[in-house]
Amino acid sequence: MNLQNYIRLWSYFAGHKIWIGISILLSLVLTIMMLAIPTLSANLINDGITAGDTSVVIQYGEWMLLAAIICGLAFVANTAIAVWAGEYAAHHLRVAGYAKIQTFSHGNIDRFRSSDLLIRLTTDVLTVKNATIQLVLTFPIVPFFLIGTIVLIYHTMPTLLGITFGILIALFLLLIVYLLIVQPKYLIKDERIDAVNHTLREALAGIRVVKAFVNQEYEKQRFRSVAEDLRVSATVPQYMLAYITPANTLILFLGITAIYYTGGMQAIAGTGMNIGDVTAAAQYLIFILIPVYLLSIILPLVSSADASLNRIFEVLDADPEIHPPERPAPFDVAQAKGRVVFDHVSFGYRLPDGTAAKPVLTGINLEIDPGETVGILGSTGSGKTTLVSLIPRFYDVTEGKVTIDGTDVREIALDSLRTVVGVCQQEPVLFSGTVRDTVAYGAPGMSDDAMHAAAQAADAEAFVESIPDQYNSRVARRGENFSGGQRQRLAIARTLARRPKILILDDSTSACDVVTEAGIQDAIGELMQVTTRIIIAQRISSVITADRILIMDGGQIIASGTHAELLRTSPDYQEIYASQLGGIAGAGGVA
Amino acid sequence: MALSQGAVRRLLGYLTHYRLSFWLAVTLMALSAVFQSVLPVIMGKATDEIVAGNRAGLEESVLFLLVFVVLMFASGMLGQRIFAKVSQQALFDLRTSLFSRMQDLSLNFFDRQPIGELMSRVTSDIDVIDQFFSNSFQNVMQAVVSIVVVTAFMLWLSLSLTLLVYTVLFALLVFIWIVSHISGPIFTSLQEHLSRLNGYAEEHIEGQKVVLAFMQEGRSVDEFSAISKQAAQAGGRASFTALVTLPASTSTANLQSVLLLVVGGILVIHGRIELGLLVSFLGLSRGITGPLAHVFTSYSMLLNAIAGAGRVFSILDEEPAVADPPGAPAMPPLHGDVVFDHVDFAYVPGRTVLSDNSFHAGPGQVFGLCGPTGAGKSTIINILTRYYDIQKGAISIDGTNIASVQQDTLRIQVAQVLQVPFLFSDTIMENLRYARRDATDEECIAAAEQAGAHGFIMAQPDGYQTFLSDGGAGSLSQGQRQMLTIARAMVANPRLLILDEATSNVDTRTEKLINGGLLKLQEGKTSFIIAHRLATIRHADTILVINKGEIIERGSHDELMGKKGFYHTMFMSQFRGKLSGVAGID
Structure with missing residues (x-):
């Protein structure tokens, strides 16, 4: 366990630490009052009942009532503070983590994986919250109660101190057994639950394959075996608990029996013990169980929260890979021409340990003129997407430089850079909201005319206007209520709405049919006055009309030219052409 | 939330199924609660003996x-x-x-909700x-037993003090009742806020780029x-309540x-x-407050469990949509003569997907669908x-209506290669054997060789015994995984083959x-x-052009091009006017 994590968590309470102080004070008050009640009741029995004095009974009764009320109020107030502290910590960790993630560049996101980041912000934060609540609520009570009860037992019946410590040691031994032996068994159970879930997920996700090969019975047998493992591993800690929980009670009541015996014998012998003292001592002994019980609840929570804090702080401490330029070069967005140059560019993705992996791009030299349309073809993993990601600085080059209108992209202020360069990524990620929100995402509050123009250019206007609420229609999470082609067109409209000078379409019309795709490409030039266009595609038909087509392979540009030129000169292009559009055209093309 | 008695009984039925053990456990745990409840009474007696100075007592x-x-x-x-x-x-x-x-369950069940x-x-x-099962049931049961036993003892000892204890308890019950009424909406609101928070975070972290x-x-x-x-x-409101x-x-x-001390003392x-009786009561009254709070906290867990059980039961009660007719025979070995006879189909009633489809595919023919x-x-x-039953018309293979035979005996003779290759987290060998559980290692290896997968399999760290974690998503390329599914289909040695966009997710x-392997697979x-x-389908014997659920054109590639219809338009649009410039075509 790492105390450092908790010290750091503590620092989040800067300015509010007084409340934690108040909470500790309340815990103290609460403990004193809880312990005062049996003490007062012993006096009530001894001086009131045994002495037969009703007024003393009532007097002590009043004191007890007061103690009970103070105890209740302190408890409620402390609960309120604990809950506040938990939620306060959760909120601040959550927002700090989220804000940090929003500064991440692609490299960071690739390494953390977004599903994992989400778990850190939700599940891990929840764990920390629950632990914080329990810590504030009960942690100070543990030492207060332990010290208080031992002092009181000693005060009432000094001869019982031996028994008390014996019981305390026994209870702590059980606690240690619980923490060190039983708790880890639950971790094994959790692993088995994961295995069961994994088998379940696979059998459901692959249900078509299961049914196609008629393997339902085989899957059932597989599931039975992991479920059986889970059953066994879940029974083990339950078996152990079956000893531990009753054993706690056993020890406690054996202690109480001992108190009745020794205390009672002393009282009968008349050695200064009273019956009230015996009952009070028995009550104190019950109190001794409380801190032990609390520890058995808090300690597992604290240790799992420690792991969660590690994961949260790992996010907070991550270094965003892309740093904005300290002194940006003068760059006028409005006057940008859109000339893109790759100058001896090499690039390799950073590995999780921070070192650079083997290069994905090597020695790229490329000049794209304002107004030019460049198509990029290449097999999966050839580096197409990586190449264009360097222009808006989603990643930084490892060697060489990328320039726009002669200025190194690393020297252009990030917001200027990303205004000039518009990227429409492969997988159209739409956020929930309205169609209007979606199109205007990059420019909130844009005019209707601008919005319509963007939608038109992306060939989205027609289908948007065919749905009942048109631009006010709901877009569900991930845009799931639109077809793949519609999502892609909305994503293109969103990019176009910001009127980038340099437009990058990364396989972003793959789900549209060929006719729609052609329409979009034509409209972009006419309506949006985009100057420079870079189109990555799988289909040769997507780039067939480009001014220049590049073929990439193994991180290098292996051919470049117009469709007609490449068809004459490049065997790679001929190969792609023949396999995609070949047949009747193949013979003529290769000739 | 109301407790549905049926669901409670059915859930408990899973426990009472083990009748002897269950009742033994319940009896023992109840006894334990009884013994614990008796303890304060004995302590009271001990007190009296002390007051009386009776050593032996x-x-x-x-x-x-x-x-x-x-x-x-x-x-x-033991319990x-x-x-x-x-x-x-x-x-x-x-x-x-x-x-x-x-x-x-049939596939329609999985269509209704994402996995x-x-x-x-x-x-x-x-x-x-x-x-x-692990916590609440036992707690509630022991709590109820304690409450009953303790109350019985209290009544036996003193009616007036029992009433006194219950007056205070009543106040607690009222308080708990009020809190539970407030907490319902508070927890619902928390759930809404949390799902909004998680939803927003999920969307914007996934879409961070x-x-x-x-x-x-x-x-x-x-x-x-x-x-x-x-x-x-x-969350604060909910936690506080x-x-x-x-x-x-x-x-x-x-x-x-x-x-108790004041009234009882007087x-x-x-x-x-x-x-002694007063001391007994002090102990007994504590034996009732704790359990009562337990019952309260467990009650909400009971409600959750019942709600969860209700959803589980709703799946258990689901019947497969595609059922074999009673006493259906097995499908005889296929030759592969497929006939669609005026077939209508809708996934959801009223929303027709296919209408009046008829075609005939002879044994060994290659049919392209576009x-x-x-x-x-x-x-x-x-x-x-x-996978689904049709609404009208008939589908027969070799003259047998497929709806009249056991569906598994049909499916086992048909192999499919789908767009997204799906492999299991197991060794490569076991993944190949998945097609036919009794296939030997040699047969699997032979199939992999035919599919052109042997080479890269041997390049894996443990060859055929390489474990594919996550279905090979991390260690194999999409194309390699697709080749494994083709090899798997070969192990099945089917009579009928279906390729659904098998190569559309891979580069040229x-x-x-892959095509080499696929052609081998198609043979015969x-x-x-x-x-x-x-x-991809240019060389098919027959191409069916389907639009809006109807077969609008059929014929070979050359015939369809000659028609200058829908197929021709689809084919030509790929070239965007560039075709005539480079290649001489009619």
């Missing part, structure tokens, strides 16, 4: 105390042990029967049932912060002690009762393998590699090939 009481403490421990421990076994066995039964049922949703529902529902590209980081952080703050407030029962029950216990002074997205191409093969070079089999890249 005290020794006797202490002996009793010891006996009962040990009995309490022994019965509690819990037996119950742990029974409850875990019951959970095992519930899990496996749920899984079996899901394996038996992720189904998964999280199943796992979290079983989890709350687990919590209930978009946020970044559009420079909306600041706005996004502000929005998240506002949602987070609301969630924190809702949940936790406030603890001080409430503690205060109740304290108030009870005060009242009664003792006036000689109406013994001091058409725009959503035209119904995949539907045709879904109903050909009887990989496609070439009736094959149905779906593709949107028209080059």
Whole structure:
């Protein structure tokens, strides 16, 4: 366990630490009052009942009532503070983590994986919250109660101190057994639950394959075996608990029996013990169980929260890979021409340990003129997407430089850079909201005319206007209520709405049919006055009309030219052409 | 939320299935609670003996105390042990029967909900049932027993003091009742806030690259912060209502002690009762407040468990939509003569996907299916393998109506290669053997060789024994995984073959590699090939062009080009006017 994590968590309470102080004070008050009640009741029995004095009974009764009320109020107030502290910590960790993630560049996101980041912000934060609540609520009570009860037992019946410590040691031994032996068994159970879930997920996700090969019975047998493992591993800690929980009670009541015996014998012998003292001592002994019980609840929570804090702080401490330029070069967005140059560019993705992996791009030299349309073809993993990601600085080059209108992209202020360069990524990620929100995402509050123009250019206007609420229609999470082609067109409209000078379409019309795709490409030039266009595609038909087509392979540009030129000169292009559009055209093309 | 008696009984049925063990466990745990409840009474007696100065009496009481403490421990421990076994066995039964049922359900069940949703529902529902079985059931049962036994003892000892205790308890019950009424909406509101928070975070972390590209980081952080703050407030209210029962029950216990001591003390002074009885009552009253709070906290868990069980049962009660007719014969070995006779089909009644489809594919023929997205191409093969039942018309293979035979005996003779290759987290060998459980290693290796997969398999660290974690998503390329599914289909050695966009997710070079394997696979089999890249189906014997659920054109590639119809337009649009410039075509 790492105390450092908790010290750091503590620092989040800067300015509010007084409340934690108040909470500790309340815990103290609460403990004193809880312990005062049996003490007062012993006096009530001894001086009131045994002495037969009703007024003393009532007097002590009043004191007890007061103690009970103070105890209740302190408890409620402390609960309120604990809950506040938990939620306060959760909120601040959550927002700090989220804000940090929003500064991440692609490299960071690739390494953390977004599903994992989400778990850190939700599940891990929840764990920390629950632990914080329990810590504030009960942690100070543990030492207060332990010290208080031992002092009181000693005060009432000094001869019982031996028994008390014996019981305390026994209870702590059980606690240690619980923490060190039983708790880890639950971790094994959790692993088995994961295995069961994994088998379940696979059998459901692959249900078509299961049914196609008629393997339902085989899957059932597989599931039975992991479920059986889970059953066994879940029974083990339950078996152990079956000893531990009753054993706690056993020890406690054996202690109480001992108190009745020794205390009672002393009282009968008349050695200064009273019956009230015996009952009070028995009550104190019950109190001794409380801190032990609390520890058995808090300690597992604290240790799992420690792991969660590690994961949260790992996010907070991550270094965003892309740093904005300290002194940006003068760059006028409005006057940008859109000339893109790759100058001896090499690039390799950073590995999780921070070192650079083997290069994905090597020695790229490329000049794209304002107004030019460049198509990029290449097999999966050839580096197409990586190449264009360097222009808006989603990643930084490892060697060489990328320039726009002669200025190194690393020297252009990030917001200027990303205004000039518009990227429409492969997988159209739409956020929930309205169609209007979606199109205007990059420019909130844009005019209707601008919005319509963007939608038109992306060939989205027609289908948007065919749905009942048109631009006010709901877009569900991930845009799931639109077809793949519609999502892609909305994503293109969103990019176009910001009127980038340099437009990058990364396989972003793959789900549209060929006719729609052609329409979009034509409209972009006419309506949006985009100057420079870079189109990555799988289909040769997507780039067939480009001014220049590049073929990439193994991180290098292996051919470049117009469709007609490449068809004459490049065997790679001929190969792609023949396999995609070949047949009747193949013979003529290769000739 | 109301308790549905049927669901409770059915859920408990999983426990009472192990009749002897279950009742033994319950009896022992109840006995343990009884023994524990008796202890304060014996302590009261011990007190009286002390006050009376009776040494022998005290020794006797202490002996009793010891006996009962040990009995309490022994019965509690044994009962819990037996119950742990029974409850875990019951959970095992519930899990496996749920899984079996899901394996038996038809595909339409899986169309209705995304797998992720189904998964999280199943796992979290079983989890709350687990919590209930492992913790709450035992607690509630022991609490109820304690309350009954303690009340009985209290009544036996003194009616007036019992009434006194119950007056205070009544106040606690009223308080709990009020809190439970407030907490319902508070927890609902918390759930809403949390799902909003998680939803927002999920969307914007998944889409972080978009946020970044559009420079909306600041706005996004502000929005998240506002949602987070609301969630924190809702969470605070919920946690407070949940936790406030603890001080409430503690205060109740304290108030009870005060009242009992004052009232009881005066009664003792006036000689109406013994001091021992008062001491017994003090102990007994504590034995009732705690359990009562337990019942309260467990009640909400019971409700959750029942709600979860209800959802689990709704899956268990689901019947497969595609059922074999009673006494259906097995499908005889196929030759592959497929006839669609005026087939109509709709996934959802009223929304026709296919209407009046008829065609005939002779044994060994290659059929290509093409058409725009959503035209119904995949539907045709879904109903050909009887994943769904058709509404009108008939599908027969070799003259046998496929609806009249056992569906498994049909499916086992048909192999499919789908767009997204799906492999299991197992060794490569076991993945190949998945097609036919009794296939030998040699047969699997031979199939891999035929599919052109042997080379890269041998390049894996452990060859055929390489374990594919995550279905090979990390270690193999999409193309390699597709080649494995082709090899797998070869192991099945089917009579009928279906390729549904088998090469549309891979690049041209990989496609070439895969095509070799696919051609081997097709040899001598009736094959149905779906593709949107028209080059893939160019060589098919017959191409069916499907649009809006109807076969609008059919014929070979050359015939269809000659028609200058829909197919011709689709084919030519790929070239965007560039074709005539480079290649001489009519």
